[in-house]
Amino acid sequence: MTPLRSLIATALAAGLASAAAAQDAGDNIAVAYEEDGRYFTADDIPTYNVAEDGTVDWLTFSGFRRYHSECHVCHGPDGEGSTYAPALKKSAVEMDYYDFYSVVVNGRENGNSVMPHFGDNRNVMCYLDDIYVYLKARGMDAVPRGRPAKKEAKADAIQEDENDCMG
Numbered sequence: 075m076t077p078l079r080s081l082i083a084t085a086l087a088a089g090l091a092s093a094a095a096a097q098d099a100g101d102n103i104a105v106a107y108e109e110d111g112r113y114f115t116a117d118d119i120p121t122y123n124v125a126e127d128g129t130v131d132w133l134t135f136s137g138f139r140r141y142h143s144e145c146h147v148c149h150g151p152d153g154e155g156s157t158y159a160p161a162l163k164k165s166a167v168e169m170d171y172y173d174f175y176s177v178v179v180n181g182r183e184n185g186n187s188v189m190p191h192f193g194d195n196r197n198v199m200c201y202l203d204d205i206y207v208y209l210k211a212r213g214m215d216a217v218p219r220g221r222p223a224k225k226e227a228k229a230d231a232i233q234e235d236e237n238d239c240m241g
């Protein structure tokens with residue numbers, strides 16, 4: 075290929091890749107269905123739901139609380155990040171759900187930068203979907219900083235899952 079043609083080919087490929095990434099992010103967010111008070115994408119990945127009047131789904135509200143009790147000391151308020159740990163509002167949008175889970179379960183270490191493992195901590199594991207969807211809502215600017223003002227009622231099924239998980 076001539077340099078110009080290869081440049082065009084590279085630019086085209088980059089454009090396609092970023093369109094695909096945007097598509098992925100959309101797929102990773104949009105609500106496809108609701109089940110027992112939980113919202114999911116078409117790929118059965120938990121996601122948030124914010125009504126027009128700002129009412130958030132229960133998981134988003136619960137995630138706000140759980141995030142601020144378990145994660146914010148390192149990751150900063152509202153998922154904004156800190157000098158020590160990354161902005162999880164971005165991670166929740168950009169990372170694959172299962173990768174996000176795996177880092178929390180197993181922890182991760184990079185020199186002095188240490189993410190603890192939470193796999194045996196029920197106060198985290200029983201609410202990890204809550205934390206994840208809350209952060210995704212923050213990353214998409216679907217909810218403002220601070221405590222969500224209005225929330226859906228907690229579905230019985232969510233309470234039952236919680237009781238089972240917490241034992």
Ligand code: HEC
Binds near residue numbers: 178183190192205
């Ligand atoms: C003791 C401090 C600390 C706490 C508490 C903590 N983290 Fe972390 N976390 C870190 C650090 C530091 C990193 C970056 C690790 C690295 O450099 O590999 C990290 C990385 C992560 C990542 C990967 C982000 C990315 O973009 O690659 C996720 C996901 C994560 N943490 C989730 C959580 C969640 C959810 C909680 C609360 C349940 C939590 N963390 C609590 C320190 C912490």
